[in-house]
Amino acid sequence: MWLEAVQLLPPLLARMLELGCGNGMSSSYLMAKRGFEIHGIDISHVAIDWARERFAQENIIGNFHHGDVRSMPFFSNCxxxxxxxxxxxxxxxxxxxxxxxxxxxxxxxxxxxxxxxxxxxxxxxxxxxxxxxxxxxxxxxxxxxxxxxxxxxxxxxxxxxxxxxxxxxxxxxxxxxxxxxxxxxx
CATH class of the missing domain: 3.40.50.150 (Vaccinia Virus protein VP39)
Known part of the structure; x- marks a missing residue:
């Protein structure tokens, strides 16, 4: 399964969004370390603040948004x-x-x-x-x-x-x- 999935991953510097990113320290963090442009969204203000702080502490660029995954008007189509x-x-x-x-x-x-x-x-x-x-x-x-x-x-x-x-x-x-x-x- 994973060989198939890995072959589908976009090239480095691609844009990734993590739904329910929490503090950003799981897939957002791992993909940022690999060179992806990271965006995360979570309904919790506290989680978004943690994600921003953690990424800043490690000098990793990440864009974290407080919001609802059922409506994300701040992201454009495609x-x-x-x-x-x-x-x-x-x-x-x-x-x-x-x-x-x-x-x-x-x-x-x-x-x-x-x-x-x-x-x-x-x-x-x-x-x-x-x-x-x-x-x-x-x-x-x-x-x-x-x-x-x-x-x-x-x-x-x-x-x-x-x-x-x-x-x-x-x-x-x-x-x-x-x-x-x-x-x-x-």
């Missing part, structure tokens, strides 16, 4: 070569997922690469299972859905109507949650 979901998609519920995927398609250049990294499948802990609705795939907190945990195949099925072509995928089985990595192109 702006990015690579969009990486930094475990963000599973945080979206219902129509929010479709809106995010439409936005990613809009800002990703033709033949650009979209990597989805998402929790998937039913939770495995007894406590989480008590708050999980298998009919909707929603994990609930205080009675409200806050995570969408679909099977890997269901996540893949969401991508095609949004205009993405599946290239490869894998499932990492963990004790608490399974995790899907799905690589597709625009």
């Amino acid at each position: 702006f990015f070569d690579l969009v990486f979901d930094g475990s963000c998609l599973h945080c979206l519920i219902g129509e929010g997922r479709d809106r995010c995927l439409r936005e990613v398609r809009r800002i990703l250049r033709p033949r650009g690469v979209f990597v989805v990294s998402s929790m998937c499948g039913a939770p495995k802990s007894e406590d989480a299972l008590r708050h999980f609705d298998p009919a909707t795939g929603h994990l609930r907190k205080d009675g409200k859905p806050y995570r969408t945990l679909k099977a890997k195949e269901s996540i893949e099925a969401e991508l095609s109507p949004a205009g993405f072509r599946l290239v490869c995928s894998s499932l990492n089985v963990n004790p608490w949650w399974d995790h899907a990595t799905i690589v597709c192109t625009h």
Whole structure:
């Protein structure tokens, strides 16, 4: 799987966006060190401040934006070569997922690469299972859905109507949650 995915990566100096970048120290940091032009978006002001501080401390250039992945008007059409979901998609519920995927398609250049990294499948802990609705795939907190945990195949099925072509995928089985990595192109 990864050989196929690596061959799809754009050349150095390409523009990359990390959805749900948090403090920027995962894929944004790694790709910046490899020469990519990095952009990150997160709904948390605190996380964006951390990302900016960490990149500044290490003299790494990164552009971090506070915002909502369901609406990113500050990015122009076809702006990015690579969009990486930094475990963000599973945080979206219902129509929010479709809106995010439409936005990613809009800002990703033709033949650009979209990597989805998402929790998937039913939770495995007894406590989480008590708050999980298998009919909707929603994990609930205080009675409200806050995570969408679909099977890997269901996540893949969401991508095609949004205009993405599946290239490869894998499932990492963990004790608490399974995790899907799905690589597709625009």
